[in-house]
Amino acid sequence: MAENYVWIDGIPVPPVYFPPEIIRETHETFMVRDGDIFMVTYPKSGTHWLIEIVCLIQSKGDPTFTKSVPFTERSPWIEMDESSKTLRNKEGPRLITSHLPVQLFPISFFSSKAKVIYLIRNPRDVLVSGYHFWHATTYIKRPESLEEYFENFLQGKVPFGSWFEHIRGWMSQRERDNFLLLSYEELKKDTRNAIKDICEFLGETLKPEELELVLKNSSFHVMKEHRRDKDSFLNKDSFLSKNETYFLIMRKGITGDWKCHFTVAQAEEFHKIFQEKMADFPKELFPWE
Template identity: 35%
Template sequence: MSREELSIQYHGLFLPKETHSVNSLKFAQEFSFENDVIAVTYPKSGTVWMQEILPLILNDGDLTQIHTIPNWDRTPWLEETRLAVVVDQLKSPRALVTHFPYHFMPASFHQSKAKAIYVMRNPKDVIVSSYYFHQMAGFLEDPGTFDEFLDKFLDGNLVFGKWTDHVKSWKHNNLGDRIMFITYEEMKEDLPAALRRISSFLGKNLSDETIHTIAEHCSFNAMKDKPMSNFSLVPKIYMDSDKSPFFRKGVAGDWKNHFTPEQLSRFTSTINKEMEGESFSLPWSLD
C-alpha cells in the first residue's frame, strides 16, 4: 500500500493511520501540559530509548514500571491514540514522547512549565534505521531499494516530513531553559554522563549508584531482552521481526555500511544546502 493509503494527513504531514486518528490529534492539541517532560525526536532518533530513560529518572531508579508496563503506556506519544487511554494513569510529572515539529505543539505546552529534551541523531544513521523499520512495519509503506528510500527521505516524502525541517523547527524555539538538546551519539559514547545531564535538567539529584542502575537497564542488550521494552508484544501483522528486528544494532556509524560514494555526495549536498544560513551548526560532519 502507498503512503497515502496508510497515512492520515495533518497540516501537511503524513502520519501513520494505525497509531493516529482525527480524535488523537484533537486530543493532543487539547492536552493540558503541567510540569511534565517530553522527549522530542524525529523518528528513529532514540525515541524508545527515552521512553525507557525518563520514567526511571523521574522515579529515582525504581525499576517496577519497566518490568510491568509496556513502554508505549509508560511514556506515551502525545499525538497517538494510546495517550487518551492511559493519561489518567500517568503520575505527575508525566513522561511523554513526540515526533511533532515545534509549531505543532499545543498552546498549553507553551504556557506551562513543561520541559522538552530534543534528541538528535546523525541523519545518515536515521535514514538507515528508518529503512529497516519500514521493511518490518506493516503500517508503513514498503521502502523499496535503499536508493529509492534515500530520495524519499531527502524529499520529505516519509511520515513526519523532512528531517531538516524537524530539527530547524525545534532549534528555533522560545523555550529558554525549558529545553535541552542531546545527541544519540553522546548517549552511546557515555550513557551515565548523558543520564547525569538529563537528571540535572529535570532537577533530579540522583546518586552514582542510581545512575549506574539506570544505565545498566537502559543498555541496548538489556532493553532488547525485555518484553515491556522490545515491542515483542506487538502483533506480527504490525511489526514483523522476521523481516528486520526492531532492536537491530543500536550503534552510531552503521550508515558507512549502506551509502555508496554517490549517495553520500547526494545526501550531504542536499542536507548542507537546506541547513545553509542557519544560526546553529550540526554536531556531526556529514561528509
C-alpha cells in the first residue's frame, strides 16, 4: 500500500527507504571523514550517471567493478537505513550518495575536508523525469497526472522538498574548496571536459586511454546494459517491475525533454517562478537558461 510522506523539518521524504529517525541520526551523529567523497543531487538530476563516472575514474576506466557491484553498494545513500549503518563501519575512502538538503546533511561535514560534488539539472527536466518515476512507484502516493505533479513540484510537495530551496541551500557552499558544482547539461554537452574537471577536483589523473574508457563505459547505452538486474533494492515490491524501473531510472538520458510535456501556460508559469526564486544567483550558474 502506498504511504504518504513523512515531513522532517518541512522536507517531505518517502519513509520506506528514508526513515526519518535515520535522517535525524545521520544529521546529528554521522562522522564524516576528510577522505569522504559525497555525490549530492536533488532526485532525478543525473545521480546514477555521476556515481558511474566517479567509480570509473577511480578504476581508471575498468568497468569490472561497476558491472559486478550494485551502485547502492559502491556509493550508498547516507539517508537510507541499511546504507547508513554500512557506511559507519566502512573503511575509507568512502563514496557516499545523498539527496539531502543542506540543512539535513551531517553536521560533521561542515568542519571536515570531505569533498562534495553537487550536480544540478534543469528543474523542468527534473520535474518531468520525477513525474514518470514517482507515478510508477507504489510506496508513496502517486501523482495522478503531470498537471498534479507540476503543481506539487512548484509547492515543494514532492520527495525531498522544493527544488528551488534544495539548490539555494547547497549553492551557499559553492565558494568552498571542497565543493564542486556541475550541471547535467554541461556534463551532457562536453562529457570529456567535465570528467577532467571531476578528476582535478578529486586529485585523480587519467591517461588518455583511461579517459576514453571512462567516456565509453559511462555512456547511456553501456550503463543501461551493465546495470540491468544488478541493483538489488530496485527488485523489491515497491516498484511495478524491474523492467519498468530501469526504464524510469534511465528513461531517456537527454536534455530538454520537458518541451514535449509542458503546455505553453506551464512553461510561462515555471519561467516566472524560476526567475523570482533564483533572481539573486548569477545566470551563468544555470546553463539551461
